[in-house]
Amino acid sequence: MEIKESSFGTFEGQEVKKYTLINDQDMRVSVLNYAGLLQEISVPGKDGKRVNLVLSAADIEHFTDNGMCNNRVIGLVAGRLGKGEFTIDGQKYHVDTNENGNTLHGGPNGLGNQFFDAQTVTTPNTVKVVLTKTMTPEIDSFPGNEKVTVTYSLSNDNRVVIDLDGETDANTLFNPTVHTYFNLGDPDVATVEDQVLQVNSKFHLDVDGEKIPTGKKLVNAGTPFDFQTPRRLGDALNEMKDTKEGGFDDIWQVEPSTNVNHEPVAVLSDPASGRKMKLYSDRNGLVMYTANGMDSSLKFNRPSASWCALAMEAQTLSDTPHHPEFGDITLRPGKSAHHRIVYAIEF
16 A cells, blocks of 8 residues: 655645555545646556546646546535525525525535645555535635535545545535546547446436436436436437436435445446446435536647536435435534545456
């Protein structure tokens, strides 16, 4: 087990540092101190070349010149918060908005736009990078001084574990995730169409024209949203190509699972290479986005185009403050919050 630290350029006058976690199987996970960005999950390929399983860039400039949120920690509240409003104990709050009068991914100054303090930890079977950031109302307009800790761990059984912890001195919200874009194919595989997806879900959320949940749950069976049994992504995407989105940008209700002995929330596999990613999460929502209409000028490790990767964002169902039946993301003083996401990689 090993950890390497290197420079990844500068952004807004600050040095961006990269922390690379390496296990005994030569699987590597690289994390930036900017945005908690997951720059790399790479494995050895059959030809001796490394294969990065996430949509990535070789420098910080090409992560920050677009709005794709590539592999960033996002929050305090992932997804869309209708009108940037919520109520806790009868008190109404309004936070900064950044999309059609709504708050997307924590707003214009959320976690995905912050530098974190970083520490590394090495044990015989695990390597970790621990990121911390205290968010204040002056930074993101959410109430309270909220300490957020994001811990990325890599173990020798090829599991990437992401622990998300929050504590606050005033009532606020906490529903972060990592906006990870996956493509498990070899470097010359341009899209995820030939990859196979399974999702432990029977319902997805109905949304309005601004992608805000209406509160209604729609049955997946008999629709392109049905991945209860493994399905080639291209077959489902072809059914979605004539929709407004031209693919998926939707919210599935899933069965939470954090124990690798239980059924995963989702499984993405690449039959051509034999690679597989099993996703585990302790929350009931999974947002999936197929990079619809991605700008072809963006400089990533694969050609930028629609369907070049699949973003899988594990979280509590979106806009839950307006739909309490979806869950509770309230964080109160004296009560810490903890969430876990696991990517179990097979190669």
